[in-house]
Amino acid sequence: MTFRSRLPALLGIAHPILQGGMSWASSCAALPLAVSRAGALGVIAAGPMRPDDLVAAIRAVRAGTDNPFAVNVPLYNKRSAEFLDIAEAERVPVLIASQGGPKALPRFRAIGTKWLHVVASPLHAAKAEAAGVDAVIAVGGEAGGHPAPDEVSAMVLVRAVVKAVSIPVIGAGGVADGAGIAAMFALGAEGAQLGTRFLMTREATVHAAYKDRVRAAGIGDTTLVGRGGLPIRQLRNAFSAQVDASERAGMPAAELDALIKSRSLKDAALDGDVDWGKVEAGQSAGLIDDLPGAEELVHRLVAETEAARMRLVA
Structure with missing residues (x-):
């Protein structure tokens, strides 16, 4: 890739491509290791992991490659303080934090860890820069999982940030x-993070039924569940239809919140219940129709990006 970017020098990676930190899909060593081996930035998703499993995954990735990798910590998670302690003790090369402020940044600056912060608005990005983070990840409303509540698209959000x-x-x-x-890159970014695309690789540790449902999805087959709170973009299924019907029927807020919390990503990702679990995926699911290995995917993405650049300058 010949697009200009500060990220390779900043993070020690060959390609300015990040694999999104996805609970269950990259809460392991296999996917982050494959991505980092290929020269992009593999990311361990700490969110649902037990502390001992997080330590084991960090050490397995480090044993498998000399290339940098990251740990993603959702700061709202009740175990976030323990996750941060582990990341510090293990001296992870890169920390990616989301859904909270970078208060722990000085600890990681002292050991040379790079801190990337996920943001959902230009204001949040400016505050993160003022706090001293190394880079920001601007996530548009198309993304799976927890996108920006105001649903601003990446086309607008990335440019504004x-x-x-x-x-x-x-x-x-x-x-x-x-x-x-x-x-x-055309919007001025210096790299890209891909979640759903890396979810659809052989190394991603989610149930086969989950991958089958994502592969079958079209670009209009996702929806936001839980608008007004911490929304989740997931594929439409029986659960999302029940929530939608309850919202339209005027279900009281407390009951609606309880309904939304009654189902989980784990139901779909680990147990394979793709009808009633939260099948988190972005709108890009409609652009994906295969299941390559993660290393192969990175190499493909690099070639495709350079081909796109050449089309622009031809």
Whole structure:
């Protein structure tokens, strides 16, 4: 890839491509290790992991490659303080934090860990820059999992964040191939994060039924569950239909919240209940129709991105 970017020098990676930290899918060593081996940034998703399993995954990735990798810590998680302690003790090369402020940044700056912060608005990005983070990840409303509550698309959000800060911006949301990565660079970003695309690799540790449902999805087959709170973008299924019907019927807020919390990502990702579990996926699911190995995918993305760049300058 010949797009200009500060990320390779900043993070020690060959390609400015990040694998999104996805609970269950990358709460392991296999997917992050494969991505990092290929020269992109593999990311361990700490969220649902037991502390001992997180330590084991970090050590397995480190044993498998000399290339950098990251640990993603959702700061709202009740175990986030323990996850941060583990990341510090294990001296992870890169920490990616989301859904909270970078208060623990000085601890990681002292040991040389790079801190990337997930943001959902130009204001949040500016605050993160002022706090001293190394780069921000701007996630648009197309993304799976927990996108921005205001649903602003990556096309607008990434551009606004680039205009708001001077540190590197990584664009995310709706990116599934090299053309999408090139689009992030066209907006002024210096890299791209892909979640659903890496979910659809052989190394991602989610149930086969989950991958089958994502593979069959079209670009309009996702929905947001839980608007007004911490929304989740997932594929439409029996559960999302029940929530939608309850909202339209005027279910009291407390009851609706209890309904939304009655089902989980684990139900779908681990147990394979893709009708009633939360099948988190981005709109880019409709652009994906295969299940490659993660290393093969990274190499493909690099080639596709360079091909897109050449089309633009031809």
